Amino acid sequence: MENQMIASSNQAVKPPPQNFLNKVKGVFLSVAAKLKEVIYYLRVPSRGAEAEGEVPSHGISDRTKKIVTGVSAIFFLLIILLIAASYLRNMGEKPAEEVKEEDSLQTTIVERKASRYATDEAVLKMEGDVKALEEEMNKEDLEEKSLPPPNLNFDVNFTE
Amino acid sequence: MKYLPLAFVLFLFFLATPAYSQISNSDDFNFQRAYADYIYNFDIYRKANIDYELYRSQYLQFKTLKSQENAYNATLTMLKARDSTVETYLTAIRKKLDETPGADGAKKQILFTKIDPEVTWHIAHSDSLPSAGTLEDLTGDSDAAKVRFQSDVPLFYETLVAVSGGKVIYAREKEEAILTSLKEKIAEISANGDKNTQLIERWILDTEEKIVRSKEKEAEAYSIVAKASGQGSLGAYNEALIKLKEAYQYLKEANSFLEEIITEVKFED
Numbered sequence: 231m232e233n234q235m236i237a238s239s240n241q242a243v244k245p246p247p248q249n250f251l252n253k254v255k256g257v258f259l260s261v262a263a264k265l266k267e268v269i270y271y272l273r274v275p276s277r278g279a280e281a282e283g284e285v286p287s288h289g290i291s292d293r294t295k296k297i298v299t300g301v302s303a304i305f306f307l308l309i310i311l312l313i314a315a316s317y318l319r320n321m322g323e324k325p326a327e328e329v330k331e332e333d334s335l336q337t338t339i340v341e342r343k344a345s346r347y348a349t350d351e352a353v354l355k356m357e358g359d360v361k362a363l364e365e366e367m368n369k370e371d372l373e374e375k376s377l378p379p380p381n382l383n384f385d386v387n388f389t390e
Numbered sequence: 391m392k393y394l395p396l397a398f399v400l401f402l403f404f405l406a407t408p409a410y411s412q413i414s415n416s417d418d419f420n421f422q423r424a425y426a427d428y429i430y431n432f433d434i435y436r437k438a439n440i441d442y443e444l445y446r447s448q449y450l451q452f453k454t455l456k457s458q459e460n461a462y463n464a465t466l467t468m469l470k471a472r473d474s475t476v477e478t479y480l481t482a483i484r485k486k487l488d489e490t491p492g493a494d495g496a497k498k499q500i501l502f503t504k505i506d507p508e509v510t511w512h513i514a515h516s517d518s519l520p521s522a523g524t525l526e527d528l529t530g531d532s533d534a535a536k537v538r539f540q541s542d543v544p545l546f547y548e549t550l551v552a553v554s555g556g557k558v559i560y561a562r563e564k565e566e567a568i569l570t571s572l573k574e575k576i577a578e579i580s581a582n583g584d585k586n587t588q589l590i591e592r593w594i595l596d597t598e599e600k601i602v603r604s605k606e607k608e609a610e611a612y613s614i615v616a617k618a619s620g621q622g623s624l625g626a627y628n629e630a631l632i633k634l635k636e637a638y639q640y641l642k643e644a645n646s647f648l649e650e651i652i653t654e655v656k657f658e659d
Contacts (some may be wrong), residue, residue: 356648357649372557374553377482377553386465388461388529
């Protein structure tokens with residue numbers, strides 16, 4: 231009795247994993263047995279009917295049909311749920327990133343204020359000079375393409 | 391009313407003054423004029439060379455006195471035109487170098503002292519060509535010009551590199567002037583304490599480094615051309631041109647840095 235009490239209190243706190251595994255194993259075995267039964271009926275419908283003691287018109291018992299339908303329905307539901315979950319997760323992440331980028335851009339523009347040198351004459355002159363030089367440099371071709379040395383004929387002789 | 395003729399004369403005088411200066415300017419001998427002369431003479435040479443080839447082949451085929459006379463005249467015309475082409479080409483590259491802003495003054499003078507005797511030689515050679523003589527005489531004269539031209543080729547390329555280098559120097563000097571003004575302004579900002587200039591000062595150092603690297607490439611280009619001689623002149627010229635293009639690229643980057651620095655100055659921290 232004392233031992234039983236100790237056992238029950240232990241179970242309440244933490245069920246022994248052995249029992250849980252046994253239960254799972256039992257469920258799998260029963261599903262496997264059912265599947266074997268279905269395969270058996272599909273392959274030899276007459277023998278399956280003999281074993282059940284009933285002879286359904288199509289060779290598969292109603293109970294087996296219900297189990298197969300149920301299992302396949304659960305399987306498809308799980309697939310649909312997985313697809314829906316991954317789709318929703320992707321949808322939820324993307325807009326969050328875009329909003330972040332916009333926020334950072336806006337803050338950069340808003341935070342920069344013109345200094346008192348923005349209208350300084352010397353600074354504006356330097357800016358103009360730099361831009362003019364940039365334009366000049368982009369237009370300029372270093373190579374003097376119009377002045378290659380002339381290609382002349384120096385082969386002057388009167389012998390064949 | 392009696393002052394009307396005087397006013398009219400004065401009006402005509404003011405109109406005439408700018409017209410006179412325009413004529414005077416158009417008389418100046420510049421690169422455009424020198425280049426046009428060169429193209430004109432080169433065109434004459436091309437036609438003369440075609441005639442020379444034609445009469446030469448006729449002479450070799452018939453060996454008659456008439457065909458010999460024709461060959462002599464055609465060769466004489468071609469040799470004169472060839473001398474004029476070299477002379478005007480030398481003048482054109484001389485003017486180009488002279489008018490290129492930034493071209494180093496000392497280098498210009500050295501090249502001018504090399505170009506001018508060559509121009510004189512080709513003029514003298516052209517004048518010395520005999521109006522009457524043998525075909526062998528003309529062959530000898532042509533060979534003399536050939537030797538002279540071959541020795542001139544490195545000078546042509548040296549001048550062209552100096553022209554391209556002048557463009558690099560011009561851009562660099564402008565950048566250095568902007569950089570000096572910018573440094574003065576940054577010193578002023580730093581003294582006023584309006585803005586933290588540490589970042590800008592670091593960027594200035596980066597810009598200066600680009601300019602230093604550009605100068606190094608420039609020096610490499612001149613060194614390549616100085617070492618070149620005779621047949622290798624074209625290869626050396628191309629190599630030097632690549633170095634100058636690299637130098638120019640560094641200057642473009644430095645200019646873009648300057649633009650960024652000025653933008654930074656225009657904004658608060």
